[in-house]
Amino acid sequence: MDFNATATLSRLFARMNDAETDALLERFAAYHPAIGAGPAGEAEIVLTLPAVSLVQAIQTASAIFAELRPIGLEVITTDAWDRRLGLTPMPNLLSVSEVAQRQGVSRQAILQRIEAGSLPASRVGTAWVIPAAAV
Numbered sequence: 001m002d003f004n005a006t007a008t009l010s011r012l013f014a015r016m017n018d019a020e021t022d023a024l025l026e027r028f029a030a031y032h033p034a035i036g037a038g039p040a041g042e043a044e045i046v047l048t049l050p051a052v053s054l055v056q057a058i059q060t061a062s063a064i065f066a067e068l069r070p071i072g073l074e075v076i077t078t079d080a081w082d083r084r085l086g087l088t089p090m091p092n093l094l095s096v097s098e099v100a101q102r103q104g105v106s107r108q109a110i111l112q113r114i115e116a117g118s119l120p121a122s123r124v125g126t127a128w129v130i131p132a133a134a135v
Contacts, residue, residue, distance in 0.1 A: 004081040005061035006046045008072035013043035091131035
C-alpha cells in the first residue's frame with residue numbers, strides 16, 4: 001500500500017532558492033517528492049511511501065524527515081490523498097494482445113469486437129486499450 005507523507009517545514013524553507021529546492025528534490029527522488037507552499041506560507045514537501053500499515057508509514061516518514069525538523073507531519077493513504085484532490089483513479093488497462101491472450105482468441109478478433117462496439121476501448125496514441133473490468 002502507498003501513503004503520502006506531507007511535512008510542513010519552517011518558514012526558513014519557504015525562502016529556499018532554486019538550487020536548494022532542486023537539492024532537496026534530488027535528496028528524496030526515490031519517494032517522488034513535490035515541494036510547494038502550505039496554506040500559511042510554510043514550505044511543504046510531499047513524499048509517496050510504500051508501507052504495510054499507517055503506523056509503519058508514520059515511522060518511515062518521521063525517520064526520513066527527521067533532519068529537516070518539520071513543524072508538522074501528515075500521513076494518509078495515497079487513495080485518500082487522490083480523493084482529497086478530486087483525482088479519479090486510473091482504471092487498470094489492457095492491450096489488445098493481453099485481452100486476446102486472456103480470452104484465447106486472436107488479436108484480430110479483439111480488434112473486430114472493438115470496431116463493432118461490443119468491447120469498450122480507447123485509443124492511446126496509435127494503440128487501443130481496454131479497461132480490465134470489461135474483460
